[in-house]
Amino acid sequence: MEAMEDVVEMTAVSKVYGKGGSAVAALREVSVGLPRGVFTAVMGPSGSGKSTFLQCAAGLDRPSSGRVTLAGTDLTRLGETKLTELRRTRLGFVFQSFNLVASLTVAQNITLPLRLAGVRPDRAWLAEIVARTGLGDRLGHRPAELSGGQRQRVAVARALVSRPEVVFADEPTGALDTVTARQVLTLLREAADALGQTVVMVTHDPVAAAFADRVLFLADGRVAGTLDSPGADSVAARMTRLGAWSVA
Numbered sequence: 001m002e003a004m005e006d007v008v009e010m011t012a013v014s015k016v017y018g019k020g021g022s023a024v025a026a027l028r029e030v031s032v033g034l035p036r037g038v039f040t041a042v043m044g045p046s047g048s049g050k051s052t053f054l055q056c057a058a059g060l061d062r063p064s065s066g067r068v069t070l071a072g073t074d075l076t077r078l079g080e081t082k083l084t085e086l087r088r089t090r091l092g093f094v095f096q097s098f099n100l101v102a103s104l105t106v107a108q109n110i111t112l113p114l115r116l117a118g119v120r121p122d123r124a125w126l127a128e129i130v131a132r133t134g135l136g137d138r139l140g141h142r143p144a145e146l147s148g149g150q151r152q153r154v155a156v157a158r159a160l161v162s163r164p165e166v167v168f169a170d171e172p173t174g175a176l177d178t179v180t181a182r183q184v185l186t187l188l189r190e191a192a193d194a195l196g197q198t199v200v201m202v203t204h205d206p207v208a209a210a211f212a213d214r215v216l217f218l219a220d221g222r223v224a225g226t227l228d229s230p231g232a233d234s235v236a237a238r239m240t241r242l243g244a245w246s247v248a
């Protein structure tokens with residue numbers, strides 16, 4: 001992979017939950033850069049710190065120590081209001097549970113981040129993401145009238161609408177069947193390829209990770225390695241070595 005600017009830089013990021021004897025170190029001095037325009041998957045055994053990593057990288061949680069910068073902005077020094085504004089305007093999020101607003105239509109859900117930020121939708125861009133997500137004939141529907149895969153496509157469209165610096169996805173296919181999961185992963189892949197979007201995705205699934213350009217492995221709160229141009233088999237083999245699955 002050619003050298004690219006890191007849009008997110010984490011420097012010696014540690015996160016400790018709790019205090020005293022019950023304290024848990026979820027991240028231990030993690031230093032890593034996430035390159036612009038690259039689709040990175042984050043994998044590791046259960047409890048290895050994947051969600052904590054994503055939360056800290058995305059400014060949803062604060063590290064106990066260390067530094068996180070987004071395109072040069074130090075997230076660890078921002079107050080809550082600035083951090084909320086930054087997340088709304090410069091980041092996109094896709095969660096396992098879709099997190100759509102039930103009372104709003106698909107179109108309203110997609111443009112919600114813009115309305116919250118008081119920004120007018122760019123019509124051409126909106127048309128492009130609606131076309132890419134295949135939601136053109138569903139814009140007037142409410143989330144309850146959609147399949148799981150369609151709901152997640154709405155969430156991806158909503159994540160892309162503000163042209164964020166990074167889209168963060170936490171187990172985006174965790175609640176989807178294989179075929180639908182593939183559609184959502186293809187969408188994230190295209191976001192990187194066709195739109196130059198930086199994507200960071202936490203997943204348990206080696207097949208999902210194989211859609212990424214690079215896999216970042218975590219083990220026990222530390223970076224345990226990376227794998228470029230991953231295949232599902234090579235990812236699974238690495239996970240087995242990390243002790244994620246017992247071998248019969």
Ligand SMILES: Nc1ncnc2c1ncn2[C@@H]1O[C@H](COP(=O)(O)OP(=O)(O)OP(=O)(O)O)[C@@H](O)[C@H]1O
Binds near residue numbers: 044050
């Ligand atoms: N709010 C919390 N309070 C206390 N401990 C926590 C909290 N959140 C996470 N942890 C602990 O931190 C460690 C890392 O958790 P994290 O959720 O980041 O791991 P993960 O790799 O995402 O796990 P999984 O794959 O099971 O979702 C675990 O030991 C977990 O129990």
